Amino acid sequence: MLELQNPWWFGEPDRDWELFEKFAYKIRPKWLDELSLRPFSLNFVVGPRRVGKTVGIKLLIRGLLKKVETPYAVFYFSCDVLENHRELLGVLNDYLRLKKRKNVKTAFIFLDEVSLVEDWWRALKFLIDRGELRNDVVTVTGSISLALGRHFETFGGRRGEGKTIEVMPLSFHDYYSLFYDEFFPSKGVEVFENYLETGGYLAYLNGTLKVEELVGFLKADLNALDRSTDLARDVMGAILDKAPSPTSFNAIAKAVGVSPHTARDYVELFEAFHVLLQVLYLGGDGKVYPRKERKLILRDPLIVRAMELWTRRKTDRAVLYEWLVQEHLYRKFGEVFYYRNSYEVDAIAGNLRVEVKSGKKRGRYPRNVKVLEGSEVPEFLYGIV
Numbered sequence: 001m002l003e004l005q006n007p008w009w010f011g012e013p014d015r016d017w018e019l020f021e022k023f024a025y026k027i028r029p030k031w032l033d034e035l036s037l038r039p040f041s042l043n044f045v046v047g048p049r050r051v052g053k054t055v056g057i058k059l060l061i062r063g064l065l066k067k068v069e070t071p072y073a074v075f076y077f078s079c080d081v082l083e084n085h086r087e088l089l090g091v092l093n094d095y096l097r098l099k100k101r102k103n104v105k106t107a108f109i110f111l112d113e114v115s116l117v118e119d120w121w122r123a124l125k126f127l128i129d130r131g132e133l134r135n136d137v138v139t140v141t142g143s144i145s146l147a148l149g150r151h152f153e154t155f156g157g158r159r160g161e162g163k164t165i166e167v168m169p170l171s172f173h174d175y176y177s178l179f180y181d182e183f184f185p186s187k188g189v190e191v192f193e194n195y196l197e198t199g200g201y202l203a204y205l206n207g208t209l210k211v212e213e214l215v216g217f218l219k220a221d222l223n224a225l226d227r228s229t230d231l232a233r234d235v236m237g238a239i240l241d242k243a244p245s246p247t248s249f250n251a252i253a254k255a256v257g258v259s260p261h262t263a264r265d266y267v268e269l270f271e272a273f274h275v276l277l278q279v280l281y282l283g284g285d286g287k288v289y290p291r292k293e294r295k296l297i298l299r300d301p302l303i304v305r306a307m308e309l310w311t312r313r314k315t316d317r318a319v320l321y322e323w324l325v326q327e328h329l330y331r332k333f334g335e336v337f338y339y340r341n342s343y344e345v346d347a348i349a350g351n352l353r354v355e356v357k358s359g360k361k362r363g364r365y366p367r368n369v370k371v372l373e374g375s376e377v378p379e380f381l382y383g384i385v
Contacts, residue, residue, distance in 0.1 A: 014061070020055055024205075029059070029167070032060050036163050042159040043162045045167060049214075049217040053112070054078075070102060072098065073108060075109045075110065079112060105135060113141060145273075169303075171331060173382050232269070232270075237313055238256050278295075281337065298315075325380070332350070354370045354380075355371045
């Protein structure tokens, strides 16, 4: 099984390398440069399915093979064929024995889509505590946030120089750069219309992903966690019905007919799946109020289309504009909030306070609030790098 997933051991090309070269639209992911490649490191790479995590890892492997003394120093395994941590431990022990036979001093180990393997963290923790990986670099990827179940805390003090990277669909800036090197307003509007349709998924642009597949992946992940797909669909429907207004777990629970605890559980699951982001209220006193109503935003236009298909809802363009501004500011600053009193501010991040209008500007706002008309959104998003 190991040799099937590591064709470079035998001087053969990897299938993903060949597919990548055939893509009409391709880009080397920037997040590859953020990973730690110094032993010992335990990297976590999280993000939705088909966002490009596997292709990115394979491109990194292609580069590493030019630097290592032997191809056996690079090990890749797609964990979606495994059931539990015992099987994962067996796979890792098989590779470590091969590593020893080949006299590999430092290995680069990639475990892809590990998050659905039951108790996956136990296998890694066992080997790390025994010192079996002390000279290696281990990179783990997953479509469900690896923080689910407090797995990050499990590795406290055991990650060396490892980093945690969140991989999301392309930002509008990177998406636009697939077509043009310099920003022109007229082209920006044209490309933005495409972006609202395709989102930042390169796989969709290249014709290797369908919208309904995103729904299928989400339902499969929910089933793997023993959650109801029907209930999840109803919760998502309630979220779309209430957008873009702030809402509460109580309001969602009432709309669906479940307890607030259950509503919160499903909202947090959607967040762990990187489908949804919670935008909390920031008061005029500069304090965050987590008990106040929150805005629930979907994180990419193609995700929006998939959720519309699943719930049989339709999202207004004005909502998409607001969500994209909030998401892009979140990616840049690592947090985003909203404010509402006598006037509303859709997104507060860093030193920016932004209100998004789909049409012309109306009403008066403080001078420190940037009010965006719909036509100004593409250039604003392009400038967030």
